[in-house]
Amino acid sequence: MKKNKELEAIKKEFTAYKEMYVPDGLTTEEQLKMYSTMVLIRKFEESVKPLWMANKVHGYYHPYITLEAIGVGIISHLRLADYIGSTHRGHGHVIAKGGDVNRMMAELFGKDEGYNRGRGGSMHIADMSVGMLGATGIVGAAVAPAVGSALRSWIKRTDDVTVVFFGDGGANAGSISESMNMAAAWKLPVVFVCENNQWAIATDIARVTGEHDLYKRGIGFGIPSYQVDGFNIYDMWETSKKAIERARAGEGPTFIEAKTLRLLGHHATDDNWYRDMTVVEKYWQIEPIKRMADFMLENDIITEEQLRKIEEEAIKKVEAAIEYADTQCSEPSLDSFYDFVYTDGEIIE
Amino acid sequence: MKKNKELEAIKKEFTAYKEMYVPDGLTTEEQLKMYSTMVLIRKFEESVKPLWMANKVHGYYHPYITLEAIGVGIISHLRLADYIGSTHRGHGHVIAKGGDVNRMMAELFGKDEGYNRGRGGSMHIADMSVGMLGATGIVGAAVAPAVGSALRSWIKRTDDVTVVFFGDGGANAGSISESMNMAAAWKLPVVFVCENNQWAIATDIARVTGEHDLYKRGIGFGIPSYQVDGFNIYDMWETSKKAIERARAGEGPTFIEAKTLRLLGHHATDDNWYRDMTVVEKYWQIEPIKRMADFMLENDIITEEQLRKIEEEAIKKVEAAIEYADTQCSEPSLDSFYDFVYTDGEIIE
């Protein structure tokens, strides 16, 4: 009863809300795969906070929790050779693109076996081998470089596609506007995905923008633009499909505003003191994983048993990753201190 | 006959074209004043090129010729206490805001009596005493500071207004997008005027933007936005009126795309070799000064005699300015070399 009332309230205030249905062309297998990926992201992220509290992981850590449908929904259309650009909240993007949780965890532990050889940490997580171009600490700054990878595809006339993520906060970085304009001018094969969780740390989007429907910015630059329900993986998948096909066909960029709401704190220890959490609480009802699970159960796409197995497997993978990072990896050797500042082994002290 | 055919061609390809009429509230007196200001700008600008060729004036010089209706049309709504932000093409803005042609010419000559004490030249022309905040050599960079003057008005809750100009090229600077967003978010009293002459030096707008109707960018940021016929001072005046009133009432920013076409070279010696001038030639027929004069004659707003007098006066003023700058002003003293690097007479060598 309370739940139904809450849902009605959500539908009223969350204008991007869309009912779930299985879009044309989306197989059951693909659904299960996406679901598993979402669960793996969730389990990974849930494991990090305790590690952070236990001082195993340090620095800034921003979880991708409840954003899973966005990254997974669009990245599931990508090939290995395609690229993604990320934000400061990059773990989910790594996993969705097919990255390795062991190496990611090792990096969070600052170990030499980590993706970044312990140099980067959470905020700079990257797996170039799967085309995940790296998280960034400068909000908004990774967009132009990612569009640069689309520029490569355009120059080379290849058909790979780049997807680039940024938040509602990051969207206000001018270089993103500049990048959108160039992508539109030259019809670059890129999809802009704005993860609009309506908050940038403690700043409500309403206080720092005049137009809260961010997809309209895309239109201003001549880019076909859509708003999707960011809690709804089916909606995300369907709109992304069009966008990726368009890009792959050389027809140019698309802008997708994936509207959502930040349900957790901004980072590991943020307790949301600055906002009214009573408004937020009810959205857990439509958080993307439970929502997809419920929908799949209702529509006989999945069984309870399968759901449990997926969860167990995810937990196992994450536990193994922690075990790996904690006990099987080593500190970067201090002798390697100058490595990678320059390339090809060149050392300039 | 040829002229009529040309005009028809313009109407077809120049979609912003609007027929002239006298908008409500525009007095004859005001029309004559605007016309005189446009002529003064034109005569001033026409005088600079020969001076540049004769090495009296150096550096970069970008004439405001055929853009006069834009600056004059909107600035005629402003008070002395209002502000304008400028571009690299600032002479017209100075004159329209009530600046002094003598001091401006002196500055172009690099003299100590010039607005900038010989330190700035054409590209940095400014008259802060009339609220002309200065031309800039970094295309697009003067917009954010000008919006800062609107921020002052908003903080202080005064009713003065800032108008800020930028070109179609400058519009692609990210800080302008950022500024538009802030102006929209906080309802700052600012009017964004995009002087869209369709070229940025040798770059046609069509080659570097996806959406050529630049006013749509304003919409994307939640700003009421209009496209006006930049050759038509009546159109510019009427749209500007709404915009200025809105800003003065504290209702927020407006974006005006003043569409025009660059009929001259980019700067003093640019001969347009990189573009097809046969397309351009015909637009001289709707250049703003002759167009206004013809309209006023047809509608008995002005007489031939008055027109001639206005022109003569403008020429006289400009000749006097040249005379002043050339013979009555002095080189900055070398002793003053460190002046103004810091303020209040402080010298840090």
Added chain:
Amino acid sequence: MAIITLRESITQAMREELARDENVFIMGCDVGLRGNPFGITKGLMKEFGERRVIDTPISEAAFTGLGVGAAIVGMRPLVEILYADFLTLAMDNIVNTAAKTSYMFGGQANVPIVIRAPFGVGGGVAAQHSQNNENWFVHVPGLKVITPSTPYDMKGMLKSAIRDNSPVICFEHKRNYSIKGEVPEGEYTIPLGKAAIRREGKDVTIVTYSYMTYVSEEAAKELEKEGISIEIIDLRSLLPLDYDTVMASIAKTNRVVVVTEAPLRGSIAGEIVGEIVTRGFDLLDAPPQRVGSKNTPIPYNENLERLCTPKKEDIIAAVRKTLE
């Protein structure tokens, strides 16, 4: 005298100036509702209203530009850049507008802006949240650059900076925020451009600033045990820089070590040594030593991070070199 943290001294300075002059205002990411990540502006929005303490979008380039423009028309903006690393985004209006306006427009306008930027290495926050880039700004005529390291200095100098009619960049080391010190109750200001002698000594002069002042203190204490007497000069202001105090000290000690946390190459340490040899080559009994961070980006791994920046031991070693 109250004992407060450096963090609090900044809050006090800003609160008092906001109250004193209605042209003063604060803008930056999360400076309002959140009160800045370090709590420095906490409460100020409530106290002075949303138009005096302004939460901005993530638009460093333009909001700094807005600040510069507001300053041109008479305001006294305090613009906060969350981390000095992000100054890169705002470089254009800092360098090409703020620094040049007074000169380029022949004195028609001033730009009395203060840009506050937390800087420096520490806490394993990696390459993009750890930078020391103060020498970029020392290289820009028209700017002033300050780096107060004690609560007392911070309060007094920040107030001076706010009242100064030239643009000032105030670098605040994140590791200094929790440092405590005495701050008098009433109004006071400290002029920009005067160094402070933190420790008097007679054998070797250490010229340093910001967090490295404290690391130098540690080194000096250690050396004292061996009977080596160190004079520590905390520059406090890098532009203008108080060479009178520096040279007076060198005239006494004839030995100098310049310590910065910035990566050594291209840092202000070279600049200072260059000036010292110009002004007093003959005073020197030993080659001036420079100590700075290694020339790498800052790593996430804390063991690697520790390797980057100067430690007490590095400073001691440099001092010993001057005594060889």
Added chain:
Amino acid sequence: MAIITLRESITQAMREELARDENVFIMGCDVGLRGNPFGITKGLMKEFGERRVIDTPISEAAFTGLGVGAAIVGMRPLVEILYADFLTLAMDNIVNTAAKTSYMFGGQANVPIVIRAPFGVGGGVAAQHSQNNENWFVHVPGLKVITPSTPYDMKGMLKSAIRDNSPVICFEHKRNYSIKGEVPEGEYTIPLGKAAIRREGKDVTIVTYSYMTYVSEEAAKELEKEGISIEIIDLRSLLPLDYDTVMASIAKTNRVVVVTEAPLRGSIAGEIVGEIVTRGFDLLDAPPQRVGSKNTPIPYNENLERLCTPKKEDIIAAVRKTLE
């Protein structure tokens, strides 16, 4: 050997590299149709197509960012910033992405980008088109910085820069564009990081780069008449910087003058003097001298402008000081 201008040597280098490696491309404002304001890229768009020589919108921040990203995925972009003053707009992706990518991502990617930027004072184009800001980049670990001053060097070093896997900023002095020199017909490259001795001498070493190499030559000729023999080192590359050559020369002359056109304060001249005294204090018979521009923005008025930058006379005066 053909005699060509430095401007043409750049065109040749770029044309040859565009032809040699299909990953090389050029982007910037007006580099295509117009062939850049100085005519340097003229004809290249026609020759290589609109996707290899790309006219950009006035979006320095993002188009540099696009270049950086394209480099990360294997391209070799040549990004042109019309005037070094505008590097301010592109600072973020140069400093926080290009310079840090290889390190921050643990060697997963390189950024083989070359950023070309005309710099320096001349022609009365005032404060925003005249800057010398090369030391900002020398202060950024992960970047390389080159300043070739002859057509021969420019061609060979630019080609090396394009083939280098680290990001390189190439500063081209506007006043050097018309300088002529011999350039061999065939393919050649010059390694980055090696200085050139422009003039051998035995009394005083001048360490300099770019346009100031020529001004130093004038000074040396004048001094030669008095029997003072000057050795001129053209650094060619500021990062890495060839201290071996510098110190070898000082070991011979025991006297050094460092000349830069940058405003002296915070410039690389201090850095170089700092290194010289570290590496060879005992070699010095006189205090090293630094000559640089005055610490002001650059004025429009050409008499004032002339006052800013080092002239032959200033260099001569500095040399004399080392001989006092």
